[in-house]
Amino acid sequence: MPTIHVDVVSAVEAIYSGDANCVFAPASMGELGIYPNHTALLSTLKPGEVRIETDKGMESIYVSGGIVEVQPSTVTIFSDTAIRAEDLDETKALEAKQRAQQAMSESGTKKDMAATQAALAESMMQLQMIAKARNKKSKL
Amino acid sequence: MAAGKEIRTQITSIKNTQKITSAMEMVAASKMKKAQDKMLSSRPYCDKISTVIGHLANAHSEFKHPYMEKKDELKSIGIIIISSDRGLCGGLNTNLFRSLLKTIFDYQNKSIEVSICTIGKKATSFFKKSGLNIKSVLTDLGDNPNYDDLLGTVKVMLDAYDKNEIQQLSIAYNKFENTMTQNPTVTQLIPMIPVDDGLDYYWDYIYEPDAKETLNALLVRYIEALVYQGIVENIASEQSSRMIAMKSATDNAGDMIKELELVYNKARQAAITQEISEIVSGAAAV
Numbered sequence: 571m572p573t574i575h576v577d578v579v580s581a582v583e584a585i586y587s588g589d590a591n592c593v594f595a596p597a598s599m600g601e602l603g604i605y606p607n608h609t610a611l612l613s614t615l616k617p618g619e620v621r622i623e624t625d626k627g628m629e630s631i632y633v634s635g636g637i638v639e640v641q642p643s644t645v646t647i648f649s650d651t652a653i654r655a656e657d658l659d660e661t662k663a664l665e666a667k668q669r670a671q672q673a674m675s676e677s678g679t680k681k682d683m684a685a686t687q688a689a690l691a692e693s694m695m696q697l698q699m700i701a702k703a704r705n706k707k708s709k710l
Numbered sequence: 711m712a713a714g715k716e717i718r719t720q721i722t723s724i725k726n727t728q729k730i731t732s733a734m735e736m737v738a739a740s741k742m743k744k745a746q747d748k749m750l751s752s753r754p755y756c757d758k759i760s761t762v763i764g765h766l767a768n769a770h771s772e773f774k775h776p777y778m779e780k781k782d783e784l785k786s787i788g789i790i791i792i793s794s795d796r797g798l799c800g801g802l803n804t805n806l807f808r809s810l811l812k813t814i815f816d817y818q819n820k821s822i823e824v825s826i827c828t829i830g831k832k833a834t835s836f837f838k839k840s841g842l843n844i845k846s847v848l849t850d851l852g853d854n855p856n857y858d859d860l861l862g863t864v865k866v867m868l869d870a871y872d873k874n875e876i877q878q879l880s881i882a883y884n885k886f887e888n889t890m891t892q893n894p895t896v897t898q899l900i901p902m903i904p905v906d907d908g909l910d911y912y913w914d915y916i917y918e919p920d921a922k923e924t925l926n927a928l929l930v931r932y933i934e935a936l937v938y939q940g941i942v943e944n945i946a947s948e949q950s951s952r953m954i955a956m957k958s959a960t961d962n963a964g965d966m967i968k969e970l971e972l973v974y975n976k977a978r979q980a981a982i983t984q985e986i987s988e989i990v991s992g993a994a995a996v
Contacts, residue, residue, distance in 0.1 A: 577758060581857055581935055584754040599918045610769075612762075613918035614927050637928050639762045639915075646758050648931060651857040662862025663869065666846035670827075673838050673847050702726060 572606040576622055578631055580649040586622065586631060593645050594621040595638045602638070604645055611640040620647055714981065717974040721967055728963035734798070735956035741853060742889070742949035748854075749886060749942045756939045759932045763902065766925070769914045773921035777900045777929045781877040786823035788845065788867050788876040789814075789896070792883035792940050793833035794948040795849060800955035802884055802948060803832045806894040810882050813896055814842070825876060827867050829860070829941060845870060855941050857934075864934050871900060879933075883940040884947035890954070892947035899933050 576593055578586040593604045596618025602611075615636045622629040633649040767778065791810065793803045814824050825843040828834040834847050846866040848859060870876045878898065885895040917924045 577754070579755040579758050581752055581755045581938055582748075583751040587754075597918055610765075610913060610915045611918065612766075612915040612924050612928065614924055637924070637931065639765070641765070646762065648755065648759060648928075650931075659861055659865050662858075663846075663865040664862070666827075666848060666862040666866050669847035669849070670844045673828075673834050674844055702722070 574604065574606040574608070575644045576647070577644070578620060578622075578633075578647045578649060580636075581651045585649065586629065588622075588624065590622045590624045590629075590645075592623045594619075594623075595645075595647060596620070596633070597638060604640055607642050608640050608645075610642070611638075613638050615647070615649075714974060714977050717970055717977065721970050721974065724963050724966050724970070728960055728967070731956045731959040731963065735953055735960060738949050738953035738956060742946060742953055745853065745942070745946040745949050746886075749939075749946045752935075752939055752942055756935050759928075759935050762928065763932055766915075766928075767902070771914050771921060771925075773925065775922075775925045775929055776872070777933075778902050780901045781874075784822055784877050786825060786876050787817060787878040787880065788825050788827065788870060790827045790864075790867060790879070790881045790899075790937060790940075791829065791833045791837065792881070792937075792944045793828070793830035793836075794944065795831045795851065796948075797832065798955065799948050799952035802892060802951040803836070806882060806884055807833070807836055809894045810896065811840075813882075814840075825870070827863060829863065830944075851941065851945075853945060855938070855945070857938060860937055860941065861934065864930075864937055868900075868930065868933065881937060881940050883944045884951075886943045886946040886950070889950045892951055897936075899936060900929075902929075 571591060573589040573591060574593065576586065576588060576590045577584070591605075595602045595604065595613075596616050597613040598616045599613070601618075602613065615633055615638055617634050618632075620631045620633055622631070631649075633647065635650040637648045639646045639648075789810070791806075793806065797803075817824050823843070825845050826837055827846045827848075828837055828844060829848045829851070831849045834844075834849060838844060846863045848863040851859060867876070867879055871879055879900045880896055880898045882894070882896045884892040886892055
């Protein structure tokens, strides 16, 4: 019986890799059953279960969304790590922009925080070392 | 023996510094291992999605996504700059910024505007004095960057591309070659440079629900994956670079201690000799 190679990956790790008899994926237009020699297909996924049928039994993997690519001999499932929603992304983008504006406006007036902190840490370290040196000296 | 005491104090203070640097070296070494594992585990996603993009470029799709088409006129470009949040990691950030500044000057000489997006505190504090237009900022990612965090930052740049504010988007980070070498790299993200997969027959995907939506989802994920990969590689580079820097600092401290001890012993010896000769001459006088 012909088999099809299946890879399930997420941005942080490889989740599954192996040969299967058939794969079921929760595509956005309805569930897809993919058998070997399927025609090339590209689809988005909705949250759901990916089932992989192998000789040893059924594998079940939950995906929170993503993309499936089908080639005649391989199936690749890209599982989303992040939770996506249009307005959620929008707020995040706004936050990133605000941080940029803040950084730009601070540059003229205030001293750079990172540099100040580094300087502070350095002088603290020096003070500590001086204190230590004094302690040792007084013991001698 | 005033000089002797001063030298002794100096030796103790250098020894303390050496303790700190050697501790930092060990911490960096263990963090580097973790960062490398993280980098390797996120590689499959990147590789696979690149393969699909490669297929797509050859798929002769009827719908051409704007990210895959070169724009006629190049007026301004965007660069995502990835740096570390903390210092004390050798010349890692400086090397990247130096090579980047050269690239930026080249663009500016061709009167192409450059707007940037900075990831990491070092890049943010360095480039805000440069007078470039900073579009978005992301800092305090830590050693375990969260995928959610970078979405907004990337979106700002992609939106700018969609609105035709920039006609090209690149990413700059330190590529992790091995523990000893990290190379500053600037790679073009969009428009994508098509890879030839050697297939010469015509075919196209079936798109569900439709080509535009599917391609958009795929390409956005592709770019995010590349940026994430860049961040993870940069962290691995940072840790290994810090480890090397701290190792050489520890070694240098050791050398300094050796030299100072030599000077100290010589001074002590000289003082003793002087005292003996004083005693002897004193005894002779009596």
